[in-house]
Amino acid sequence: MWDHVTRAKDSEKSIESTPRSTSAGGHATPSFSAFNAVIKSSFSGTSSAEVSPSKPNLEKILRQPVNFRDVVITTTQSSISGGLNSPTKSVEIDLHASTSVGNLAEVDSLGSLYSEQPQYASVQRSKMVIIMVGLPGRGKTFVCNKLKCYLNWLGHVTGHFNVGNYRRNQKLGDLTQDASFFCHTNGAGLELRQKALDSALDDMMRWLNTGSGQVAIFDATNTTASRRQLLRDKLHGRCQYLFIESICNDMETLERNYMNKLMYSPDYAGVNVEEALRDFKARIQAYEDVYEPITDRSFHYIKLIDMVTGRGYMDINRISGYIPGKLVFFLMQVCRAGLGNARKIWLTRHGESEYNVLKLIGGDSNISGEGEKYATALPKVLEARLPQGEATPLQVWTSTLKRTIQTAQHLPFAKLRWKALDEIDAGVCDGMTYEDIAEKMPEEFAARKSDKLGYRYPSGESYMDVIQRLEPVIIEIERQKDSVCIVAHQAILRVIYGYFMAVSPEEIPRLSIPLHTLIELTPMPDGQMSVQMLPVDINADPSTLLENLASNPSPLPVLAS
Numbered sequence: 001m002w003d004h005v006t007r008a009k010d011s012e013k014s015i016e017s018t019p020r021s022t023s024a025g026g027h028a029t030p031s032f033s034a035f036n037a038v039i040k041s042s043f044s045g046t047s048s049a050e051v052s053p054s055k056p057n058l059e060k061i062l063r064q065p066v067n068f069r070d071v072v073i074t075t076t077q078s079s080i081s082g083g084l085n086s087p088t089k090s091v092e093i094d095l096h097a098s099t100s101v102g103n104l105a106e107v108d109s110l111g112s113l114y115s116e117q118p119q120y121a122s123v124q125r126s127k128m129v130i131i132m133v134g135l136p137g138r139g140k141t142f143v144c145n146k147l148k149c150y151l152n153w154l155g156h157v158t159g160h161f162n163v164g165n166y167r168r169n170q171k172l173g174d175l176t177q178d179a180s181f182f183c184h185t186n187g188a189g190l191e192l193r194q195k196a197l198d199s200a201l202d203d204m205m206r207w208l209n210t211g212s213g214q215v216a217i218f219d220a221t222n223t224t225a226s227r228r229q230l231l232r233d234k235l236h237g238r239c240q241y242l243f244i245e246s247i248c249n250d251m252e253t254l255e256r257n258y259m260n261k262l263m264y265s266p267d268y269a270g271v272n273v274e275e276a277l278r279d280f281k282a283r284i285q286a287y288e289d290v291y292e293p294i295t296d297r298s299f300h301y302i303k304l305i306d307m308v309t310g311r312g313y314m315d316i317n318r319i320s321g322y323i324p325g326k327l328v329f330f331l332m333q334v335c336r337a338g339l340g341n342a343r344k345i346w347l348t349r350h351g352e353s354e355y356n357v358l359k360l361i362g363g364d365s366n367i368s369g370e371g372e373k374y375a376t377a378l379p380k381v382l383e384a385r386l387p388q389g390e391a392t393p394l395q396v397w398t399s400t401l402k403r404t405i406q407t408a409q410h411l412p413f414a415k416l417r418w419k420a421l422d423e424i425d426a427g428v429c430d431g432m433t434y435e436d437i438a439e440k441m442p443e444e445f446a447a448r449k450s451d452k453l454g455y456r457y458p459s460g461e462s463y464m465d466v467i468q469r470l471e472p473v474i475i476e477i478e479r480q481k482d483s484v485c486i487v488a489h490q491a492i493l494r495v496i497y498g499y500f501m502a503v504s505p506e507e508i509p510r511l512s513i514p515l516h517t518l519i520e521l522t523p524m525p526d527g528q529m530s531v532q533m534l535p536v537d538i539n540a541d542p543s544t545l546l547e548n549l550a551s552n553p554s555p556l557p558v559l560a561s
């Protein structure tokens with residue numbers, strides 16, 4: 001029965017390697033798991049019930065002895081190929097090893113949105129807590145927000161629990177939260193800080209245990225060994241957990257971080273800069289008095305040391321597994337770029353194409369006359385929006401399709417073509433209108449309507465596939481210190497915008513990304529994006545173009561019905 005075995009490996013678009021691929025019928029297939037192994041096997045028969053993987057079968061597949069109690073089959077899926085009536089079907093199975101709880105070194109069993117609900121294990125096995133460590137002003141919240149965007153985008157529902165917000169929201173009576181509040185000898189301050197910690201922790205555990213939440217990021221200083229031990233005791237045996245410590249000794253970076261803190265933290269709203277800076281430095285000193293960096297090698301941790309300077313390094317201790325490994329790689333890129341200079345990220349669809357006019361999907365048509373007007377207006381608009389003061393270089397990225405290349409043709413900046421930015425592949429539906437699909441392929445049309453995220457066009461792609469293929473682009477945007485203008489396509493920009501704005505994956509395919517509109521993303525110090533929609537009036541007289549732009553911002557992308 002088991003006549004074909006494939007070990008998961010990194011190769012584009014292969015079912016075996018994708019953590020969230022879909023079958024032709026549009027159903028989500030299993031994700032990577034403990035061994036990073038999705039086993040694909042053809043079998044004869046008419047029902048997946050016939051594919052019951054026995055111990056000898058599994059041993060044959062894994063080429064190693066299997067303790068059956070350690071291996072749990074979580075998902076099976078049939079009908080990958082051959083059609084419903086074909087005697088040959090394929091099946092995919094996720095294997096999860098049940099090693100000791102909390103041991104990230106051996107297991108990575110986070111269920112993703114793209115996998116079916118894991119039924120195999122207790123709630124704990126599929127949940128993870130990331131605990132931040134570090135003095136104030138070390139970019140912890142930046143890291144948290146970036147991780148939240150990334151994990152959420154990969155399909156892991158991620159929550160951010162910021163203890164500072166709980167502290168600020170407490171009723172304090174006469175107590176003010178200036179630097180003295182944070183002194184380790186201030187009993188009242190200690191009590192209130194402990195209360196804020198407890199509330200955040202309780203909310204986090206409730207969120208993890210009762211909802212669909214999979215990863216919680218616990219954002220606090222956690223600078224003492226006793227505090228970390230307390231958290232470890234709370235979490236050990238309940239879920240997986242790891243610590244991320246952010247250390248920065250570079251004065252230039254610190255000064256910049258401090259200024260950002262003063263400008264954006266609610267703690268210093270309305271306080272003059274000098275006074276705020278003095279207080280913030282005194283607060284940091286209060287923490288430094290009791291700070292104990294992580295030294296206990298029995299902890300699972302990632303230390304980020306002076307990463308933003310470009311001369312920093314990471315100390316990675318007892319971290320392995322698919323998701324933790326991805327986090328290490330991601331942090332390596334994201335923390336390097338940090339917030340060095342003011343930069344922008346612009347997203348724009350190509351100018352109207354001949355296919356757009358005919359309401360055809362896909363293809364590789366030229367831009368229309370209206371599209372050319374947009375291409376002509378774009379240089380002026382972009383130049384006006386470039387960050388002033390600093391000479392921040394701009395790169396223009398397009399897909400390899402004519403409509404994006406033509407839209408970018410007048411832009412006087414360095415250009416790069418990415419195959420990964422090509423529009424979603426509509427497979428056999430390429431060149432059709434939505435009406436044609438509804439009429440000629442009603443089942444496909446209905447399947448896409450009911451699950452637009454997971455649905456894969458026959459011989460084409462799903463939004464999940466697009467998310468996967470755009471990961472290198474996202475990483476590259478995050479690595480850049482320059483401004484970037486991405487001229488691409490509707491589905492592609494939904495996915496990129498969805499990443500930066502932490503839109504839930506199910507909502508990504510329904511975001512409205514209008515033609516002839518520049519979406520301007522401005523990275524904020526806390527890792528979030530400020531966004532502005534700038535519709536370009538392509539018929540405006542060039543002299544009024546910029547005026548119209550400024551006076552006519554449009555609402556942010558909404559969900560289309």
Ligand code: F6P
Nearest residue numbers: 360361362423424426489490491
């Ligand atoms: O219609 C323009 C277009 O870019 C098509 O080429 C593409 O198939 C489609 O948009 C993607 O949008 P949706 O996922 O809503 O069909």
